[in-house]
Amino acid sequence: MALRSAPASSTTSRPVILVVGGGYVGLYTALRLQKKLSRGRAEIVVVDPQPHMTYQPFLPEAAAGSVEPRHVVVPLRRTLPRCRVITGAVIGLTHADKKARITPVEGADFELSYDVLVMAAGSVARTLPIPGLAENGIGFKTVGEAIYLRNHVLARLDAASSTDDPDVRRRALTFTFVGGGYAGIEAFAELEDMARYAITRYYPRLSPADMRWVLVEATGRILPEVDLDMSAWTVKQLTARGMDVRLNTRLESVSADGVVKLSDGEEFSSETLVWTAGTKPNPMLSETDLPRDERGRVPCEATLHIRGVDDAWAAGDLAAVPDLTADQSGVTTAPNAQHAVRQAKQLADNIAAVLSGQEPVPYRHKYVGSVASLGLYKGVAQVYGVKLKGFPAWFMHRAYHVSRVPTFNRKARVVADWTMAMLFRREVISLGQLQDPRREFVFAANTGQPGHLPPSRPQQPETADDQAAAGQAG
Numbered sequence: 001m002a003l004r005s006a007p008a009s010s011t012t013s014r015p016v017i018l019v020v021g022g023g024y025v026g027l028y029t030a031l032r033l034q035k036k037l038s039r040g041r042a043e044i045v046v047v048d049p050q051p052h053m054t055y056q057p058f059l060p061e062a063a064a065g066s067v068e069p070r071h072v073v074v075p076l077r078r079t080l081p082r083c084r085v086i087t088g089a090v091i092g093l094t095h096a097d098k099k100a101r102i103t104p105v106e107g108a109d110f111e112l113s114y115d116v117l118v119m120a121a122g123s124v125a126r127t128l129p130i131p132g133l134a135e136n137g138i139g140f141k142t143v144g145e146a147i148y149l150r151n152h153v154l155a156r157l158d159a160a161s162s163t164d165d166p167d168v169r170r171r172a173l174t175f176t177f178v179g180g181g182y183a184g185i186e187a188f189a190e191l192e193d194m195a196r197y198a199i200t201r202y203y204p205r206l207s208p209a210d211m212r213w214v215l216v217e218a219t220g221r222i223l224p225e226v227d228l229d230m231s232a233w234t235v236k237q238l239t240a241r242g243m244d245v246r247l248n249t250r251l252e253s254v255s256a257d258g259v260v261k262l263s264d265g266e267e268f269s270s271e272t273l274v275w276t277a278g279t280k281p282n283p284m285l286s287e288t289d290l291p292r293d294e295r296g297r298v299p300c301e302a303t304l305h306i307r308g309v310d311d312a313w314a315a316g317d318l319a320a321v322p323d324l325t326a327d328q329s330g331v332t333t334a335p336n337a338q339h340a341v342r343q344a345k346q347l348a349d350n351i352a353a354v355l356s357g358q359e360p361v362p363y364r365h366k367y368v369g370s371v372a373s374l375g376l377y378k379g380v381a382q383v384y385g386v387k388l389k390g391f392p393a394w395f396m397h398r399a400y401h402v403s404r405v406p407t408f409n410r411k412a413r414v415v416a417d418w419t420m421a422m423l424f425r426r427e428v429i430s431l432g433q434l435q436d437p438r439r440e441f442v443f444a445a446n447t448g449q450p451g452h453l454p455p456s457r458p459q460q461p462e463t464a465d466d467q468a469a470a471g472q473a474g
């Protein structure tokens, strides 16, 4: 089918810089470009299916109710007033012709011509063909998923507290997570902490001991970003909280009625299955003529220029960028925010330099370490070789991330959220209706009866639209 062709700029012959993705790399690159290039020098076009950048390190706190979900996203249009923002997905591109194919949120697909490409579409969940996983699991990468999980976990407490059936109660209170990287561990620990807090204060018919939190990890350790002793300490802390951490164990299957089977032979019923077992480069790359390495990443020079391709740059989770600080050659930078944000700034500087006829500068950053929150006042950190546990690590986690979340507006709002939660306790109310907001109206419209229905079991967001709608609802 022939696509409608849309010129990037209706006015001039300024070079058009197309930024694919408005996440960490996309937002920071565009921010810097709009600052460095005066209006007449280039038109910057940012394309993302979401109208906002998501500060993913705050998702566990958003799920736990310590931070308002709206405050962990940064609106692209407000932050990038000198860029053209298109809400839609790049579904493929032919760099040889410098044309990208775009599906907007509404309306027909169209083609956009550009001069310089920044590929920053990040990564997606790396799933395995495990029976029942796609139908019954949920990831943890978007604000919609964080909101869903928060409502879902709290709704399970309501369900368990409102029945005397021990099987229903056990199933509702069993929460299964797969994958022990920082995203998985933080989500697991923060949500358990929230559920424990809620049960202790507001559910007299339940006890924290009624809950079962299971973490399944295929390798022999969790948190590969910290040393083994810190990883072992974290397992000990979680176990001391009654959480069940299963190393060297794999998820084998999950049935439609929630029966989870593990590779160690154990079987149990669980209404919650969260998959955080790694990521892979955005599969949209296969619809482009950009080169890819054996792991599906875009191979880059240290300058962040895509290897062997003129006028094309990449950074972040989907890029294989040489790590110039590594002892051996061939090592690439890890997919994390620490590199993404710094690479974005270097990338923007290099584009501006090349447009001015100067040489680009190689990206060099030595990974400084990692901080992870394990619930309110609990954490683990290893930064510049210094190892911190418990409250100091948790404090460092908050201080680091509030210094990193983009824009003063978001920093102020996050600090206000934390302050309010300290003064008035955190909010632990399930807004399960967000998952099915039309249910009562449809019932009333079809039956003529008032729709006094009990809140439905939350359905998982199925489409990007559902997620976006949930995200707006906060």
Ligand SMILES: Cc1cc2nc3c(=O)[nH]c(=O)nc-3n(C[C@H](O)[C@H](O)[C@H](O)COP(=O)(O)OP(=O)(O)OC[C@H]3O[C@@H](n4cnc5c(N)ncnc54)[C@H](O)[C@@H]3O)c2cc1C
Binding pocket: 020, 021, 022, 023, 024, 025, 026, 047, 048, 049, 050, 052, 053, 054, 056, 057, 058, 059, 060, 088, 089, 090, 091, 120, 121, 122, 123, 140, 141, 182, 183, 282, 284, 315, 316, 317, 318, 335, 336, 337, 338, 339, 340, 371
């Ligand atoms: C829960 C969680 C916690 C984390 N915590 C930490 C942490 O504590 N420390 C740390 O260093 N890292 C952390 N990370 C990792 C970090 O967030 C990522 O490494 C970082 O976001 C990568 O940046 P990126 O720009 O490459 O990708 P992203 O930030 O994911 O941005 C990609 C963007 O591309 C958009 N996109 C996708 N497909 C298309 C398309 N077809 N067309 C156009 N746009 C598209 C997406 O909507 C998204 O906005 C965490 C990740 C998660 C999920």
